[in-house]
Amino acid sequence: MRLIPPVLLVVLVVMWLVLNSTISLGHVVLGCVLSAFLLIAASRLRPLQPRMRRGYVLIGLILNVFVDIVRSNIGVARVILGLVGEREVRSGFMNVPLDMRDPHGLAALSMIITATPGTVWVDLSADRKTLTIHVLDLVDEDEWIRRIKGRYERPLMEVFE
Amino acid sequence: MNAVLDAAIWFAQACLAIATTFAAIRLIRGPRAQDRVLAFDTMYINGMLNLLMLGMRSSSTAYFDMALLIAMFGFVGTISLAKFLLRGEVIEP
């Protein structure tokens, strides 16, 4: 039998307890049993187990992402309300060369890029080398590439590779 | 203090209602199907937030479960609609 991933088990049990808003012993045991059953049942669907190292990097990454979400919300709001002055807003697709190959890291990167307003993940080339994103306010492509590679990709590579 | 909070909840509810209306207009007008799917996605999230506001106003926690259910079913609905647009079928053989 496959090993149950411990982090996922803890997350599921905590979720069960939050949903029931209790920490009584019975619910802890029930949550553990249910989560273990669920994980064993689901382990066949997901043969790849992530290997995570240096998880503390993720804390800085999450803070960074939060700051970026607030900042790009302001940026998108300015574009929508027409507060960008006289210049023409140009939106379009652009390519970003990627160094990361790990599928879990790529999944996390796609979540980050899409959750930030103003950028949407469109496609990843078949060899996982080039990423296409759509940017609402495309002023400087190199700036976006630097931001994605420096702020998001490097910490994710530290964690997942 | 409660007066300020009540006013804020009223204001936010009005904002969400306007947002839902705009999404509904886009749902009706949308030139292509993807516009309609996007508008539907926006609509259910706005509706869910409005329901939470209702829960805040009546100081009850019963609305939470409804909001969670709306979020989950709306997610599944939008996913299957987008999948249908992408392939012409929802569940692939």
Added chain:
Amino acid sequence: MSTVEFPLWAALPAAILLIIGGLVTVTGSIGLLRLPTFFMRMHGPSMGNTLGAGCVLIASMLLSSALQHRPIIHEILITVFIVIASPVTAMLVMRAAVYRTRVNEERQRKQATPLTAAAEGKQDGERPAAG
């Protein structure tokens, strides 16, 4: 209206968060309504999905915690769910839109019958090997 008296530490931040959340959500929907192309409209609702929903849910958490005199973190489940779900939805809708736009352009360029153009578009779409 609510008859309970909320303490100041909960009511004031909640009011500010609610106002911010409402304004952000309505701005996103204005974007959905008045931006010119679909790919630009795509970015409007994601404002409401991230910051708008986050603000409203934190306000809801604050108020229900103040009401019951213990921390209620129910709403964090919805927050986590939306944070996971809305990018997935946005990505799928985006892919569908790109695919449909490309099929449409090919159809217009070749002036072929709709059936063959759609079939060709399907072949060079990224269908996984098992499909």
